[in-house]
Amino acid sequence: MPLDPYVVREDFPILKRVINGKSLVYFNNAATTQKPVQVVEAIKNYYYNYNSDVMRSVNTLSSQATELYMEARRKIAGFISAQEDEIVFTKNTTEGLNMIAEALSGRIREGSVVVTSIMEHHSNLLPWRRVATRNGGRLTIVGMNRDFTIDMDMVEKSLEEGCEILTVVHVSNVLGTVNPAGELSKLAHKHGSLFILDAAQSVPHMPFNVKEIDPDATAFSGHKMLGPTGIGVLYVKRRILEEVEPPLLGGGMVKTVTLGNQVYEDIPFRFEAGTPNIEGVIGLAAAVDYLRKIGMENIAEHELKLVKHLLEGLDRSMVEVYGPGEAAKHAGILSFNVKGVHPHDVAHFLDADGIMIRSGALCAEPLVNALGVSAVARVSFYLYNTLEEVDRFHESVRRMKQFV
Ligand SMILES: Cc1ncc(COP(=O)(O)O)c(C=O)c1O
Numbered sequence: 375m376p377l378d379p380y381v382v383r384e385d386f387p388i389l390k391r392v393i394n395g396k397s398l399v400y401f402n403n404a405a406t407t408q409k410p411v412q413v414v415e416a417i418k419n420y421y422y423n424y425n426s427d428v429m430r431s432v433n434t435l436s437s438q439a440t441e442l443y444m445e446a447r448r449k450i451a452g453f454i455s456a457q458e459d460e461i462v463f464t465k466n467t468t469e470g471l472n473m474i475a476e477a478l479s480g481r482i483r484e485g486s487v488v489v490t491s492i493m494e495h496h497s498n499l500l501p502w503r504r505v506a507t508r509n510g511g512r513l514t515i516v517g518m519n520r521d522f523t524i525d526m527d528m529v530e531k532s533l534e535e536g537c538e539i540l541t542v543v544h545v546s547n548v549l550g551t552v553n554p555a556g557e558l559s560k561l562a563h564k565h566g567s568l569f570i571l572d573a574a575q576s577v578p579h580m581p582f583n584v585k586e587i588d589p590d591a592t593a594f595s596g597h598k599m600l601g602p603t604g605i606g607v608l609y610v611k612r613r614i615l616e617e618v619e620p621p622l623l624g625g626g627m628v629k630t631v632t633l634g635n636q637v638y639e640d641i642p643f644r645f646e647a648g649t650p651n652i653e654g655v656i657g658l659a660a661a662v663d664y665l666r667k668i669g670m671e672n673i674a675e676h677e678l679k680l681v682k683h684l685l686e687g688l689d690r691s692m693v694e695v696y697g698p699g700e701a702a703k704h705a706g707i708l709s710f711n712v713k714g715v716h717p718h719d720v721a722h723f724l725d726a727d728g729i730m731i732r733s734g735a736l737c738a739e740p741l742v743n744a745l746g747v748s749a750v751a752r753v754s755f756y757l758y759n760t761l762e763e764v765d766r767f768h769e770s771v772r773r774m775k776q777f778v
Pocket of ligand 1: 404405466467468497498543546572574595737
């Protein structure tokens with residue numbers, strides 16, 4: 375059954391809001407997504423009926439909370455076809471990428487190379503630059519082709535020259551470009567490199583299977599996939615998790631402690647020191663249930679339809695588009711500039727029409743600068759957006775002509 379956004383919308387109370395006298399159009403989903411009642415209810419149910427510590431106390435309430443928590447962990451791992459002990463709960467993608475960069479820093483020595491791309495969000499650029507330079511290594515940045523796709527020849531050349539780690543974004547939060555993750559993974563492994571994938575914009579929007587893509591580590595955020603803020607996932611292959619040091623020490627991550635020593639818990643718990651974000655995990659599991667019910671193929675297909683409609687209706691004489699320009703190569707993200715109008719003014723103009731978008735450097739300043747500008751405007755879709763909303767956007771942009 376194809377996705378019906380009008381049925382989906384009934385689950386999202388916020389979408390009934392009127393802003394600036396117009397019904398809300400939420401086109402800022404790459405930043406964060408709205409939450410369905412099912413997610414809010416799951417969190418409410420946890421607090422009303424099960425709130426307790428988990429994996430510590432032996433009382434009934436704690437056992438029931440632990441059961442809910444463990445079931446949620448299984449669901450979330452299963453969503454990306456991972457084993458339960460290969461996922462570590464984090465705050466968000468940013469924390470996950472920082473954690474894996476620090477965890478792997480022991481592999482980066484004098485002269486080592488880490489390869490990344492010009493398309494990266496700051497979260498997948500700054501942590502690697504820090505570990506590479508701190509250890510006397512260096513970061514190589516692969517560019518992109520004229521059609522805003524990653525330069526695969528340069529990736530291959532960099533890998534041939536020898537590199538420890540290849541780390542790239544799966545879907546660019548600026549361009550919407552979907553990078554060939556499986557191919558990049560194969561190439562990295564062929565050359566003896568580790569492959570790390572920033573999946574913040576892919577896991578929420580398309581089928582994603584760690585067995586097929588085969589990254590050594592990947593990270594994503596709950597709040598970008600209908601879940602609550604403050605919960606994220608870092609997937610790491612078991613063999614790597616077994617060998618790296620936990621970043622934080624304290625309660626919940628040790629089997630035994632003496633005055634002189636400690637024995638760490640099994641993976642993944644040794645990476646989750648302190649009381650976890652239980653409501654976040656339970657809310658994210660409810661989000662995963664919701665997404666599974668709709669179907670990730672259906673969501674990807676729906677967003678593609680929206681992007682296609684968006685591209686078709688843009689007047690290219692007044693709008694510059696940054697992205698592959700062909701819906702088939704896009705996720706549901708499109709950045710653009712209205713010629714002669716600052717992107718923040720574009721965002722304000724649309725806001726007055728009830729349409730929420732993002733503008734600026736989108737936490738990917740080197741990429742936006744490589745486009746020859748200092749800021750862009752961005753539309754990003756999700757399962758509850760409609761073709762009618764895209765029409766409203768087109769109408770608004772057309773009215774901007776008076777300023778051009
Ligand atoms: C590609 C990409 N990576 C990483 C992040 C960081 O996500 P978070 O802010 O949830 O840590 C984002 C968020 O916009 C993103 O789009």
